[in-house]
Amino acid sequence: MTTVVESADSGTTALAVRAQDLGKRYRAKWALRECSFELPVGRVAALVGANGAGKTTLMSVLAGLLKPDEGSAGVSGRVAFVSQEKPVYKHFTAADMLRLGAHLNTVWDQGRAERWLERFEIPLGKACGKLSGGQQAQVAFALAIGSRPTVLMLDEPLANLDPLARREVTAELLAEVEETGMTVLLSTHVVAELGGVADYLLLLAHGRLLAGGDLDELLARHALYAGPKSDVPPALGTVVEARHRGNQSTFLVELPADQPRPAVAGQWTERPVTLEDYVLAQLAATRKGIDA
Numbered sequence: 001m002t003t004v005v006e007s008a009d010s011g012t013t014a015l016a017v018r019a020q021d022l023g024k025r026y027r028a029k030w031a032l033r034e035c036s037f038e039l040p041v042g043r044v045a046a047l048v049g050a051n052g053a054g055k056t057t058l059m060s061v062l063a064g065l066l067k068p069d070e071g072s073a074g075v076s077g078r079v080a081f082v083s084q085e086k087p088v089y090k091h092f093t094a095a096d097m098l099r100l101g102a103h104l105n106t107v108w109d110q111g112r113a114e115r116w117l118e119r120f121e122i123p124l125g126k127a128c129g130k131l132s133g134g135q136q137a138q139v140a141f142a143l144a145i146g147s148r149p150t151v152l153m154l155d156e157p158l159a160n161l162d163p164l165a166r167r168e169v170t171a172e173l174l175a176e177v178e179e180t181g182m183t184v185l186l187s188t189h190v191v192a193e194l195g196g197v198a199d200y201l202l203l204l205a206h207g208r209l210l211a212g213g214d215l216d217e218l219l220a221r222h223a224l225y226a227g228p229k230s231d232v233p234p235a236l237g238t239v240v241e242a243r244h245r246g247n248q249s250t251f252l253v254e255l256p257a258d259q260p261r262p263a264v265a266g267q268w269t270e271r272p273v274t275l276e277d278y279v280l281a282q283l284a285a286t287r288k289g290i291d292a
């Protein structure tokens with residue numbers, strides 16, 4: 001459900017979200033542990049991680065729907081959270097849902113919500129129960145956009161959408177960010193489609209934050225090498241992932257800090273690391289990780 005939480009402005013810093021040693025457990029099992037990060041205002045952050053990594057738990061805590069067991073979280077301004085289920089009232093039409101949004105939210109932009117539905121050709125007068133899963137998701141997004149959030153959190157927003165709608169939703173979100181200055185935090189498994197959209201990454205593994213920060217900086221600190229079969233990469237660095245196929249080896253390496261980017265020679269080639277390369281390598285490396 002879309003929930004709007006009025007919360008205190010962080011005031012002095014231009015931070016949209018701050019998490020400090022955040023922890024949440026379900027009975028004895030920790031779903032989130034020692035999670036600290038700061039998300040600046042106006043960023044589009046991708047929250048990624050394997051199934052069960054803690055993404056929904058983190059978003060629910062940030063949205064104020066779950067109480068943390070450890071640490072603290074602060075979100076600046078108004079939060080809109082669209083959960084994974086993207087529930088809408090089955091007997092309500094999209095127009096009814098927008099009326100509900102207008103009624104429930106202290107700040108409401110009907111034009112913005114209607115434009116979103118028009119953009120995606122969602123019929124206003126049809127009962128939501130008779131819309132497809134992807135169309136219902138669009139109604140939930142329109143409701144969230146209409147509430148003019150300063151921080152928009154979307155749990156797997158692209159899951160039900162066809163490939164074109166995915167591209168268009170991410171483009172529309174970017175346009176909203178540019179126009180309104182809002183901050184977006186979205187969890188997803190389809191990282192390939194976030195290239196050029198997300199500019200900040202939060203990567204969770206087994207409830208812990210494995211990497212967090214500016215995406216360009218993070219990717220620039222890594223290199224992908226391909227060359228003849230070898231046990232070691234052709235340059236110094238921490239190997240995130242090594243793959244060997246036939247007589248070829250590929251290494252994704254975190255380069256040593258504060259050193260010039262090494263040049264590779266001979267049969268080795270280097271190419272820049274994409275968001276997808278990085279996330280897949282980290283997921284593979286942490287698959288056999290140990291729970292807290």
Ligand SMILES: Nc1ncnc2c1ncn2[C@@H]1O[C@H](COP(=O)(O)OP(=O)(O)OP(=O)(O)O)[C@@H](O)[C@H]1O
Pocket residue numbers: 026030031049050051052053054055056057058
């Ligand atoms: N209500 C709950 N009760 C007990 N355990 C839960 C509950 N919700 C989540 N968990 C557990 O907490 C961990 C994190 O779950 P969470 O839903 O946050 O992961 P996720 O990264 O969003 O996963 P997915 O990508 O599959 O949606 C998992 O081990 C999950 O089994």
